Amino acid sequence: MTALTKYARLEATGLWRATPDAQRREVIVSIGDATLVISDLKDQALTHWSLAAVDRANPGQTPALYHPDGDPGETLELPDNETEMIEAIEKLRRAINRSRPKPGRLRSVGMLASVAVVAALAVFWMPGALRDHAIKVVPEVKRVSLGTALLKRLERVSGPACESPGGSAALARLTKRLEVGRVAILPDMTRASLHLPGRLIVLDRAVLEDYEEPDVAAGYVLTEDVARREHDPLRALLEAVGLRENFRLLTTGDISSEALDAYAEQLLMRPAATPPVEAQLARFAQAELRSKPYAFARDITGESTLPLIEGDPMNGKLTAPLMSDADWLRLQSICGG
Known part of the structure; x- marks a missing residue:
């Protein structure tokens, strides 16, 4: 003792x-x-x-x-x-x-x-120590499993994740181009985007269908990727579900269905991710993606997103199209819209 x-x-x-x-x-x-x-x-x-x-x-x-x-x-x-x-x-x-x-x-x-x-x-x-230990020892395959389980719960509210042969292939190419883990599109989510454990990013169909260029959707993906790096989504989950579920995860490898249900509801009510602007701009630069389209999509006046507009890493640079027009059309139609 x-x-x-x-x-x-x-x-x-x-x-x-x-x-x-x-x-x-x-x-x-x-x-x-x-x-x-x-x-x-x-x-x-x-x-x-x-x-x-x-x-x-x-x-x-x-x-x-x-x-x-x-x-x-x-x-x-x-x-x-x-x-x-x-x-x-x-x-x-x-x-x-x-x-x-x-x-x-x-x-x-x-x-x-x-x-x-x-x-x-x-x-x-010392719940923090227990949580830190869980984050260290939980393998990536379990993180992926938890992210998928949370996505299934979001689908109960939004409807099944959108899939189509052409659209899914275009989404896979975009995911590879941006160097992120997984991206899913939901047909009727209550927010534009969010991220889950297991490098899973979820977008609402509106970020595809309401804009003329794919840079906006890509901007949401990169912003969630930055937010994920700033604050581990598994840590956010464990902080929300409490000590008992932390202990359950360490001893059984699972989190109860009730706790995951409650956390999925919380996710839909949370405000949009706002990671540090410097980290966002660095991530846009790494992906060679313009930040202006995303900034104006978040705020059409540009007042609240001015640093992303003025600091666009691609200002004055020629950039290759993010994806072909055909792929963009396929992706915009992935939910049947």
Whole structure:
């Protein structure tokens, strides 16, 4: 058992007495690995008390008086101004007491239960660490699976993803040209675009059908790609579904259907992605794509997207067509429009 991170650097002063006849000594008290460490003023350890065997002689009174379980002759007195240390010890004692076996159970289970309770508390206080661990160990194939599962839930609202022989082939060529993972088109999404785990970007059909050139749709794709790089979509999912689902993903490899349903609803209500302009422009430059068409599609006045207009990396440069006219027409018709 390790001390909780919250108390790792916590120290307090107190009065310690080894036996009833001994003189009380001023000591430094700290919480170590499964122990209460009592040291002299030169930082030399005098004794270690097991946290699982610390008892309080005067509950609710101050100064707090502690002793090892079964040995009331050795005492540690903490003054009432050391409230943080007293609260830390009491919290750990309560956690351990809750884990003690009920009558009829083997006493040896008590220590294991204590370890489990303290470990559970540590995890509860460190959800970020658990989430970070999940993000590191979840393989790409599971990310793809989660992205596909979320797409299926979006389809319940929007309708099935659009497909057609010519349109799907044109979309695949555009995806390869932009060097992004996967792109899906939904027929009636409540927003223009979003991104999901597994490098999956979703567009509403309107970004294809409402504009005369493919640069607008490509701009939405690149912007979502930048947003994905700025904030991992798996992290966003785990932040939204909570600690229990984070733990479920680590232990079973899945997230519950209910949690995915709720998160899919949240996605449709979120505002459009607004990654840093510098990162956007760098991504447009990498793809050799004009940013102006996308900027004016987002704001026809250009007021809110002026940096994308003035910083267009392709200003004054000759650029090859993003795709052939025939492919663009096929892509615009992928939803049957």
